[in-house]
Amino acid sequence: MKPIEKVVTAADLQMLPPISPAASKVLKLLDDPKADAVAIQRVIQYDPGLTANVLKAANSPYFGFRQETLSLRSAVVRLGSRWLHQVVVASFAKAAMEQDVPGYDLPAGELWRHAVGVSVASDRLVALLGVSVADEIFTAALLHDIGKIVLGQKVGSDVQRIEAATAAGVSFEAAERAVLGLDHAAAGACLLEAWALPQQLVDVVRWHHQPEDAERQSLVLDIVHLADVVCLMLGIGTGRDGLCYRPSTGAMKRLQLKVSDLEAVAAETPLGLEELLAGLNAA
Amino acid sequence: MTNTVIGVGGMAVGRVGDTLVTYALGSCLGLTLYDPETRVGGLLHALLPQSKINPEKARDNPAMFVNTGVPSLFLAVYELGGVKERLVVKAAGCGAPLGAGTMFNTGDRNYTVLKKILWKNNVLLDAEDVGGSKARTVTLDLTTGKVTISSGGERREL
Numbered sequence: 001m002k003p004i005e006k007v008v009t010a011a012d013l014q015m016l017p018p019i020s021p022a023a024s025k026v027l028k029l030l031d032d033p034k035a036d037a038v039a040i041q042r043v044i045q046y047d048p049g050l051t052a053n054v055l056k057a058a059n060s061p062y063f064g065f066r067q068e069t070l071s072l073r074s075a076v077v078r079l080g081s082r083w084l085h086q087v088v089v090a091s092f093a094k095a096a097m098e099q100d101v102p103g104y105d106l107p108a109g110e111l112w113r114h115a116v117g118v119s120v121a122s123d124r125l126v127a128l129l130g131v132s133v134a135d136e137i138f139t140a141a142l143l144h145d146i147g148k149i150v151l152g153q154k155v156g157s158d159v160q161r162i163e164a165a166t167a168a169g170v171s172f173e174a175a176e177r178a179v180l181g182l183d184h185a186a187a188g189a190c191l192l193e194a195w196a197l198p199q200q201l202v203d204v205v206r207w208h209h210q211p212e213d214a215e216r217q218s219l220v221l222d223i224v225h226l227a228d229v230v231c232l233m234l235g236i237g238t239g240r241d242g243l244c245y246r247p248s249t250g251a252m253k254r255l256q257l258k259v260s261d262l263e264a265v266a267a268e269t270p271l272g273l274e275e276l277l278a279g280l281n282a283a
Numbered sequence: 284m285t286n287t288v289i290g291v292g293g294m295a296v297g298r299v300g301d302t303l304v305t306y307a308l309g310s311c312l313g314l315t316l317y318d319p320e321t322r323v324g325g326l327l328h329a330l331l332p333q334s335k336i337n338p339e340k341a342r343d344n345p346a347m348f349v350n351t352g353v354p355s356l357f358l359a360v361y362e363l364g365g366v367k368e369r370l371v372v373k374a375a376g377c378g379a380p381l382g383a384g385t386m387f388n389t390g391d392r393n394y395t396v397l398k399k400i401l402w403k404n405n406v407l408l409d410a411e412d413v414g415g416s417k418a419r420t421v422t423l424d425l426t427t428g429k430v431t432i433s434s435g436g437e438r439r440e441l
């Protein structure tokens with residue numbers, strides 16, 4: 001990743017809120033089969049903001065709980081790994097992802113809306129496939145386009161050159177590479193690396209538009225890729241890039257999905273999106 | 284005088300003074316109807332061509348599907364005083380990602396189903412801006428009947 005480091009500087013990373021050490025540690029513990037709720041709670045309790053978010057989420061009607069939770073530990077158990085992933089990511093990334101991204105024509109709220117949409121569509125795809133995947137898929141889904149924040153601020157008038165390339169049939173991320181030297185997927189992967197998030201997550205973000213080019217193929221990568229395609233076809237949080245991406249028929253084949261499967265997921269995504277947005281807003 | 288935003292799988296009607304808008308149509312269909320005499324009209328944002336993929340959802344919300352949403356929109360506009368013969372009908376959206384092939388061509392199929400329904404009912408499209416890989420925002424001004432498409436910083440009247 002040499003050339004990328006030249007383009008995404010330490011100063012760029014500082015424009016984004018740093019991930020709290022506690023959030024980073026919790027995301028790692030959630031991927032560690034040996035870590036239990038007690039270990040996770042011990043990390044969360046040193047971060048007052050994260051503690052408040054976890055407690056609020058555990059009491060949110062969205063997550064289906066009625067009784068007031070009193071302790072952080074029971075909140076962690078209640079939420080479980082699947083929701084904890086999303087609440088933790090929201091706690092450090094939501095504020096930045098809710099800002100507008102002027103270079104890419106994303107009004108305030110749209111990048112976050114897209115992220116949550118991809119999380120919902122990933123969840124529906126997992127259910128439809130009947131496979132079991134690590135819950136870190138939700139972290140990958142929520143963060144996959146975070147690199148747009150960095151590039152959207154740097155792009156300036158270069159966006160016209162990107163647009164000229166896409167008008168000629170080049171996919172948006174390939175046009176970003178040609179004009180800026182890197183695409184938003186690589187910029188995002190850089191951020192996740194700087195935040196010391198697990199390598200598998202970095203890889204999913206890095207290759208979300210080119211699953212075939214990843215060193216290791218993975219179920220999570222294929223699912224996030226197709227969930228992203230569903231959301232861009234639905235116009236959920238699309239900006240200047242619109243539909244200018246090349247979906248992978250390979251991913252469809254590897255997952256043995258039919259067109260009707262993708263459309264069934266599309267039918268369920270808008271409502272699920274509104275529900276999860278409300279749930280994460282309450283947290 | 285209201286400005287109504289229509290979400291994915293939504294539909295709304297209104298009268299003179301009102302504005303209807305729907306954001307970022309990808310492969311979805313945006314359909315506008317307008318009666319210039321009674322100055323009433325409506326806007327539909329349908330996701331998918333056929334309701335058979337989820338009949339239950341179609342019952343709850345016919346606007347999700349082209350085959351159920353288009354008739355619903357016409358009926359809702361008739362109810363407000365729109366007359367079929369006078370309606371100005373315009374379509375937008377139905378885009379596709381690059382190299383969509385047969386796996387990601389929902390937009391094309393949305394358009395085909397629309398054309399079939401209109402043809403069966405002797406209705407002609409007065410204007411359209413469909414296909415391609417841009418996301419489109421559609422606004423219908425019910426005072427003037429003007430339909431505006433904005434896409435990637437450009438605006439034009441349809």
Ligand SMILES: [Fe+2]
Nearest residue numbers: 144145208209
């Ligand atoms: Fe992306």
Ligand SMILES: [Fe+2]
Nearest residue numbers: 114144145228
């Ligand atoms: Fe995306």
